Amino acid sequence: MATICGVLISEMVAVLFPHLARVRIDQVFHAGTTVRIRARTGTMEAACPDCGVQSRRRHSHYERRLSDTAAGGQELLIHLRVHRFFCRNPTCARATFAEQIPDLTVRYGRRSIPAGKVLQAIALALGGRAGARLTQRLATAVSRTTLIRLIRGLPEPPLLAGPQVLGVDDFAYRRGHSYGTILIDISTSTVVDVLPDRTADTLAAWLHAHPGVEIVCRDRASAYAEGTARGAPHAIQVADRWHIWRNLGEAVERTLTRHRHHLPSLIPTLTAQRTPAPPAQTPTPPRSPADRDDRIAVRTRERHAVVHALLKQGHGVREIARRLNLGRNTVRRFARAGSPEDLLVHIGTGQRPKAL
Numbered sequence: 001m002a003t004i005c006g007v008l009i010s011e012m013v014a015v016l017f018p019h020l021a022r023v024r025i026d027q028v029f030h031a032g033t034t035v036r037i038r039a040r041t042g043t044m045e046a047a048c049p050d051c052g053v054q055s056r057r058r059h060s061h062y063e064r065r066l067s068d069t070a071a072g073g074q075e076l077l078i079h080l081r082v083h084r085f086f087c088r089n090p091t092c093a094r095a096t097f098a099e100q101i102p103d104l105t106v107r108y109g110r111r112s113i114p115a116g117k118v119l120q121a122i123a124l125a126l127g128g129r130a131g132a133r134l135t136q137r138l139a140t141a142v143s144r145t146t147l148i149r150l151i152r153g154l155p156e157p158p159l160l161a162g163p164q165v166l167g168v169d170d171f172a173y174r175r176g177h178s179y180g181t182i183l184i185d186i187s188t189s190t191v192v193d194v195l196p197d198r199t200a201d202t203l204a205a206w207l208h209a210h211p212g213v214e215i216v217c218r219d220r221a222s223a224y225a226e227g228t229a230r231g232a233p234h235a236i237q238v239a240d241r242w243h244i245w246r247n248l249g250e251a252v253e254r255t256l257t258r259h260r261h262h263l264p265s266l267i268p269t270l271t272a273q274r275t276p277a278p279p280a281q282t283p284t285p286p287r288s289p290a291d292r293d294d295r296i297a298v299r300t301r302e303r304h305a306v307v308h309a310l311l312k313q314g315h316g317v318r319e320i321a322r323r324l325n326l327g328r329n330t331v332r333r334f335a336r337a338g339s340p341e342d343l344l345v346h347i348g349t350g351q352r353p354k355a356l
Contacts, residue, residue: 013025018103019103019104019112019113019114020037020039020078020104022041022101022102022103022104023039023040023041023042023080023101023104024039024040024041024042025037025038025039026038026039026040033074033075033139034074034075034076034077035071035072035074035075035076035077036076036077036078036079037068037076037077037078037079038079038081039078039079039080039081040080040081040082041080041081041082041083041099041101043083043099044056045085046083046085046097046099046100048085048087048089048092048094048097049094049097049100049107050087050092050093050094050097051087051089051091051092051094053087053088053089053092054088055085055086055087055088056085057085057086057088058083058084058085058086059083059084059085059086059096060083060084061081061082061083061084062081062082062084062098063079063080063081063082064079064080064081064082064105065077065078065079065080065110066078066080066104066105066109066110066111066112066115067110067111067112067115067140068111068112068114068115069112069114069115069118069140070138070139070140073139074139075139075140075141076139078112080101080104080105082098082099082101082105083098083099084096084097084098084099085097085098085099115140116150118138118140119131119135119140119142119146119147119150120150120151120154122134122135122147123147123148123150123151124151127144127147127148128144128145128147128148129144131144131147132144132146132147135147161210161211161212162192162207162210162211162212162213162232163185163186163187163188163192163212163213164187164212164213164214164215165185165186165187165213165214165215165217166183166184166185166186166192166213166215166216166217166235167183167184167185167186167217167218167240168181168182168183168184168203168216168217168218168219168224168228169181169182169184169218169219169240170182170198170219170221176318176328179197179198180194180195180196180197180198181194181195181197181198181202181203181224182194182195183195183206186215186217193206198221198223198224199223199227200223200224200226200227200230201227202227203223203224203227203228203231204226204227204228204230204231205231206231207227207228207230207231207232207235208231211232213232213235214234214235214236215235215236215237215238216228216232216235216236216237216238217238217239217240218237218238218239218240219239219240219243220239220243220247225237254336254342257342257343258341258342296344297340297344300340300343300344301340303324303326303334304334304337304339304340304343305340306324307320307324307331307334307335308334308335310323311335317331317332317335
């Protein structure tokens with residue numbers, strides 16, 4: 001065995017590259033700015049990853065290329081020859097399998113385990129763009145999307161108990177088509193979990209599995225109310241601040257819309273009293289929405305009647321919007337209005353009331 005200053009090369013490799021201790025290094029050469037190592041395994045048998053049965057019957061061998069941590073400031077690439085074995089278990093669904101080297105390889109991996117850990121640490125500390133710039137300086141260049149993918153691939157820490165104050169709200173996988181539920185720890189403003197849907201059963205099951213929730217901060221969805229009552233009956237249910245302000249704004253808008261035709265008579269005319277205005281024709285007093293018979297009023301009354309008729313038949317907002325070729329928000333506005341007069345404005349304005 002060759003030595004350098006009395007130190008065996010194998011011992012030096014074991015100290016500097018402990019993850020290569022289980023392979024045989026055949027060649028080390030320099031190619032441009034990359035150091036390449038040709039190595040092979042000396043494994044005589046391996047265990048099937050599915051059933052765990054040991055096998056000594058080799059099927060074939062092939063070469064894997066693994067990116068490793070930099071050596072001397074240079075990129076390091078390992079050309080590793082590994083074997084494929086037959087599985088000896090006749091009941092196993094896997095006919096052949098490739099051997100994996102402990103502390104060096106993972107299935108389908110294109111970088112060594114130490115290199116993956118280094119990149120994960122960089123990604124967690126710096127994120128995508130800044131981390132990608134640092135990897136270029138460390139001779140282990142990867143893209144920002146690779147770093148983000150490594151973060152997403154990390155296992156989530158186990159959550160044994162739920163947070164004391166839990167925020168529950170829905171979010172759209174695809175707006176108007178599929179929705180899920182996001183759970184947030186209000187105390188730390190961190191996402192706790194994401195549920196695949198927004199049903200009461202799913203939320204109740206999660207609360208059963210994560211006891212300890214004392215306050216549930218949610219919107220007014222009946223599914224969330226039912227799921228919380230079943231999963232955490234002792235928890236206090238409150239409305240979060242954002243939904244309170246939104247609901248208040250919608251209630252004020254509906255009230256002002258209903259009484260909009262009364263607003264001009266309530267506006268003080270102090271400016272007109274102080275500054276005498278030249279004589280002019282007396283404007284025609286605005287008509288009540290119930291007295292309007294113009295084209296817009298007629299169309300509004302017809303649509304209001306059709307929407308409410310379809311609602312009574314059990315059709316949903318999406319189905320009504322498809323049938324009438326209207327937007328879903330328009331259908332919701334007609335559905336919320338108790339009468340068509342709530343949707344009408346002064347004659348001649350040509351605009352519907354807007355939110356304050």
